[in-house]
Amino acid sequence: MPEFMHAPVLIVAVLLLAAFITPLLGKRQAATNAVFLGAGVVALVLSVGMTLRVLAQGTLSYPVGGWPAPYGIVVLVDVFAAYSSLVLATVALIIFWFAAFGPREVRHNGAYFTLILLLTAAMQGMVMAGDLFNLFVFIEISSLAAIAIIAIKGTKESVEASFRYLVLSALGSGGLLFSIALIFMITGHLNMDYIRTTLMVTAEQYPLNLLTSIGLMVVGFGVKAALFPMHVWLPDAHSNAPTASSALLSGLVVKVYIIALMRIAYLALGLEIFALFPIRHLFLALSTGALVAGSVFAMVQDNVKRLLAFSTVAQVGCIFLGFGLFNQRAIEGGVLHILNHAVMKSLLFLTAGVIIHQSGIKKLSQFSGLGRKMPLTFAAFTIGAMSMVGVPGTAGFISKLYLALGALDADMLVFAVLILISSLLNAAYYFPIIISAFFGRDSDAEATDPAFAVLAPVAVLAGMVFFFGMFPSLMVPLVRQTALLFVR
Amino acid sequence: MVIIERLYTNIYYLISVVLFIIGFHTMLTHNNLLKKIMGMNIMDTSLFLFFVSIGYIRGGQAPILREGVIQYVNPVPSALILTGIVISVSFTAFALALVVLLHKQYGTIDADKIIALRSRRHA
Amino acid sequence: MHDMILEMLGRILIPATQLFGAYILFHGHLSPGGGFSGGTIIGASFIFYSLVYRFSDKKHRLKHETSLWFEVGGALIYVGSGLVGILFGRHFLTNQGVFPIGEPGRLWSSGMILLVTLGIGAKVAGTVFKLFQELLEGGAEPDGHH
Numbered sequence: 001m002p003e004f005m006h007a008p009v010l011i012v013a014v015l016l017l018a019a020f021i022t023p024l025l026g027k028r029q030a031a032t033n034a035v036f037l038g039a040g041v042v043a044l045v046l047s048v049g050m051t052l053r054v055l056a057q058g059t060l061s062y063p064v065g066g067w068p069a070p071y072g073i074v075v076l077v078d079v080f081a082a083y084s085s086l087v088l089a090t091v092a093l094i095i096f097w098f099a100a101f102g103p104r105e106v107r108h109n110g111a112y113f114t115l116i117l118l119l120t121a122a123m124q125g126m127v128m129a130g131d132l133f134n135l136f137v138f139i140e141i142s143s144l145a146a147i148a149i150i151a152i153k154g155t156k157e158s159v160e161a162s163f164r165y166l167v168l169s170a171l172g173s174g175g176l177l178f179s180i181a182l183i184f185m186i187t188g189h190l191n192m193d194y195i196r197t198t199l200m201v202t203a204e205q206y207p208l209n210l211l212t213s214i215g216l217m218v219v220g221f222g223v224k225a226a227l228f229p230m231h232v233w234l235p236d237a238h239s240n241a242p243t244a245s246s247a248l249l250s251g252l253v254v255k256v257y258i259i260a261l262m263r264i265a266y267l268a269l270g271l272e273i274f275a276l277f278p279i280r281h282l283f284l285a286l287s288t289g290a291l292v293a294g295s296v297f298a299m300v301q302d303n304v305k306r307l308l309a310f311s312t313v314a315q316v317g318c319i320f321l322g323f324g325l326f327n328q329r330a331i332e333g334g335v336l337h338i339l340n341h342a343v344m345k346s347l348l349f350l351t352a353g354v355i356i357h358q359s360g361i362k363k364l365s366q367f368s369g370l371g372r373k374m375p376l377t378f379a380a381f382t383i384g385a386m387s388m389v390g391v392p393g394t395a396g397f398i399s400k401l402y403l404a405l406g407a408l409d410a411d412m413l414v415f416a417v418l419i420l421i422s423s424l425l426n427a428a429y430y431f432p433i434i435i436s437a438f439f440g441r442d443s444d445a446e447a448t449d450p451a452f453a454v455l456a457p458v459a460v461l462a463g464m465v466f467f468f469g470m471f472p473s474l475m476v477p478l479v480r481q482t483a484l485l486f487v488r
Numbered sequence: 489m490v491i492i493e494r495l496y497t498n499i500y501y502l503i504s505v506v507l508f509i510i511g512f513h514t515m516l517t518h519n520n521l522l523k524k525i526m527g528m529n530i531m532d533t534s535l536f537l538f539f540v541s542i543g544y545i546r547g548g549q550a551p552i553l554r555e556g557v558i559q560y561v562n563p564v565p566s567a568l569i570l571t572g573i574v575i576s577v578s579f580t581a582f583a584l585a586l587v588v589l590l591h592k593q594y595g596t597i598d599a600d601k602i603i604a605l606r607s608r609r610h611a
Numbered sequence: 612m613h614d615m616i617l618e619m620l621g622r623i624l625i626p627a628t629q630l631f632g633a634y635i636l637f638h639g640h641l642s643p644g645g646g647f648s649g650g651t652i653i654g655a656s657f658i659f660y661s662l663v664y665r666f667s668d669k670k671h672r673l674k675h676e677t678s679l680w681f682e683v684g685g686a687l688i689y690v691g692s693g694l695v696g697i698l699f700g701r702h703f704l705t706n707q708g709v710f711p712i713g714e715p716g717r718l719w720s721s722g723m724i725l726l727v728t729l730g731i732g733a734k735v736a737g738t739v740f741k742l743f744q745e746l747l748e749g750g751a752e753p754d755g756h757h
Contacts, residue, residue, distance in 0.1 A: 006697050006702075006703060009693075009703040010697075010703075013690050013693065013694065013703070016686070016690060017686075017687070017690055020682075020683045020686045020687060020690075021683070023679060023683065024679070024680075024683055062702065062703075063702055064702060064703050064704050065696070065702060065703070065704040065705050065706060066696070066701055066702040066705040066706075066707065066708075133568050133571070137571060137575070140575045140579075144578060144579065144582060147582070148582065151586060151589070154589075156593045156594065156606070157606070159586060159589045159590055159593060160590060160594075160602060160606065162586060163521065163583070163586045163587070163590060166579070166582070166583055166586065167515060167524055167528070170515070170528045170531075170579055170583075171512065171515060171516070171531075173575075173579075174508070174511075174512070174528075174531045174532065174535060177532075177535045177539075177572065178508065178535055178538070181535065181538050181539045181542060184539075184542060184565070185542050190564075190568075550643055552641075552642065552643075570647055573647075574647060574735075577742075578738075581742045581746065584746060585745060585746060588746070
């Protein structure tokens with residue numbers, strides 16, 4: 001399909017164009033929605049086409065301006081990038097849909113949509129970037145936009161949380177830029193392919209530079225991806241954001257940094273050099289901490305959105321666990337979990353937002369009996385929770401199964417047990433909510449299911465949870481080839 | 489003598505690392521939000537210095553084709569740092585805007601006091 | 612408040628600053644400078660203008676829409692000139708073979724680069740001024756309520 005050759009830049013360009021046009025439309029709500037959703041749809045179509053092209057013809061490398069590497073900027077779309085772009089485009093479009101028609105939480109929808117579009121464009125650019133500096137620029141755009149879509153709510157808590165996020169994110173960016181500078185210093189390249197080939201020669205001469213660089217990079221991405229114990233900003237930031245922002249942040253933004261880090265690992269550093277440093281062991285240790293601490297902290301929360309935010313900390317650990325175990329099935333599990341967690345956590349955050357908006361209740365202790373008053377919303381919440389626990393038939397089961405099998409393949413039974421424990425812990429904090437909502441005694445809160453237009457995106461996400469649970473084979477070619485990039 | 493020579497040849501790197509640590513420390517330890525932003529700027533500037541000094545050659549000229557100039561400075565880091573400066577400016581502006589908002593809402597720009605105010609509201 | 616010293620200085624300095632900014636902007640492909648530096652200088656002249664006149668005269672104030680159009684227009688020029696390359700069957704942002712290149716060393720000598728520089732300049736000037744406007748008003752809503 002030669003017609004999708006330009007898709008990588010067009011995805012970013014279309015989203016950016018829409019981001020710049022929305023503020024001009026001012027208060028014309030219908031036109032703003034049309035541009036906003038239109039850009040999302042176009043991005044999804046381009047992303048699907050690009051993925052099919054990559055599956056058929058292999059890696060797509062696109063020289064911007066016609067200048068070949070190493071002089072020009074090259075966009076490099078391999079299977080991992082195509083898969084990530086597809087996940088981003090799909091889940092983002094559903095969240096766009098909710099942001100446009102769901103309950104309104106921000107005063108200026110035009111500005112809000114601009115920020116969301118900028119964030120999505122930056123994330124798309126980040127997963128496809130072929131050189132470190134463009135990667136850095138996209139990281140910065142997405143960080144700034146991610147902070148802004150929290151602060152735009154304008155409440156005391158959200159502004160405070162976003163400032164804390166900004167400080168830590170700026171620290172992470174500083175570390176990243178430093179590490180890119182060190183790599184540039186010892187290789188003289190920014191293009192990932194050229195860095196890898198040069199590093200094979202120069203790595204031995206500059207072991208300290210490389211060690212410092214990799215350390216700073218892991219910390220920089222770790223802060224942004226909320227890898228335990230660098231997650232301190234996440235619970236406040238994700239729980240105080242507007243609903244659509246929470247879904248975007250928890251569902252997509254934290255994962256994009258993992259994708260970027262792993263792309264650097266195999267594209268820029270090369271697997272040999274990646275294996276020289278104990279990064280995998282670090283991932284294993286930190287993800288264990290994340291799974292345990294995230295789940296335990298989630299159990300003691302009384303605010304539904306804070307509970308979901310802590311659960312994100314644990315699930316980020318799950319993805320890192322896949323890359324820490326580093327064998328075929330574990331990486332397949334981790335990569336699949338990027339999609340599955342994006343779907344189910346967006347579902348949970350959107351339903352939580354709907355519940356809070358319809359009933360005015362944030363506290364889990366007051367959820368009792370609410371499920372009978374708004375059955376559809378709570379049914380969607382139940383589906384998301386089941387998937388988080390990993391009930392067979394839901395998407396969460398598949399990725400956890402792969403992760404557990406990967407742990408067995410690596411002869412590390414302890415991590416298979418860890419995944420089981422984390423599932424049990426998930427059950428321990430999700431199921432009481434559902435039980436008390438459906439079977440608890442009635443509270444005097446007034447609440448009904450919202451209009452169909454609000455629930456439609458939620459229903460689509462719930463359908464996707466089952467769809468990817470029943471037919472995981474749809475994603476298998478992409479996921480398997482992605483894992484093969486790491487385990488040759 | 490060897491140490492002094494190594495110091496001299498690596499002076500830009502040395503200074504930028506020192507600045508980086510000063511900025512990092514300021515950002516993490518100061519309670520005043522404005523000082524945090526200043527720390528962020530010091531850190532960013534140190535990185536710009538580091539990046540530009542990678543491509544700098546003593547006695548090199550601006551990389552524009554002219555007669556009589558043999559040695560050029562590597563233009564790539566400078567071009568990148570231009571982008572870095574823009575990013576840093578936008579981060580600073582946004583952070584300042586947030587500080588203005590925080591001051592409006594909490595009446596202070598001291599991080600500890602803001603946290604105290606917040607926990608009092610929760611209690 | 613009417614400040615004569617500021618106004619007289621402004622009358623001399625603002626056009627001079629803008630001229631200098633335009634010079635830097637238009638010679639981005641020939642000498643050090645370009646969109647970022649030229650745009651910042653022009654943006655600074657806007658800031659100076661509004662500092663001088665905002666005390667004396669409401670109608671001289673630059674509107675939010677002005678800076679918005681500068682920003683959006685600049686970005687559109689950039690992305691638009693990138694898309695021209697695709698329309699001609701080349702890559703995004705292709706210059707050679709799509710735009711007339713011209714004679715080296717002259718003002719019109721680098722095809723698209725001048726166009727892109729103008730876009731960046733407009734964007735940067737708009738953004739610099741917008742940052743000033745927003746920080747000056749301290750987060751107040753443009754439509755008046757808090």
